[in-house]
Amino acid sequence: xxxxxxxxxxxxxxxxxxxxxxxxxxxxxxxxxxxxxxxxxxxxxxxxxxxxxxxxxxxxxxxxxxxxxxxxxxxxxxxxxxxxxxxxxxxxxxxxxxxxxxxxxxxxxxxxx
Numbered sequence: 001x002x003x004x005x006x007x008x009x010x011x012x013x014x015x016x017x018x019x020x021x022x023x024x025x026x027x028x029x030x031x032x033x034x035x036x037x038x039x040x041x042x043x044x045x046x047x048x049x050x051x052x053x054x055x056x057x058x059x060x061x062x063x064x065x066x067x068x069x070x071x072x073x074x075x076x077x078x079x080x081x082x083x084x085x086x087x088x089x090x091x092x093x094x095x096x097x098x099x100x101x102x103x104x105x106x107x108x109x110x111x112x113x
Contacts, residue, residue, distance in 0.1 A: 012091045012093050020095060026106045032056045034055055036051060037052045052067060053067070054067050055067075055068075065078040068107060070104070074097055075099070076095070077094070078092045
């Protein structure tokens, strides 16, 4: 990892801006792991399938995870430099609605949810 990119990743707000600018187009998006959790909700009016999708982007310093929940309009970007037992900070910040919408389309196309 370049020192410039490591510096960006030290600040969650700068990393969010970097992430959003890099992933306006998801054709180049890559991650280490994807987990999709689904739950079918049936009501009198509609049959919907809600989901939460987690993308593990990096781990081990820093750990960066993107969580997209179909029930909410903005995804969460989680950032942590270590484990919680020794007081290391963990931070979560929201992505823009536009980038989140791109991820909704991406997830729904791949997983047919």
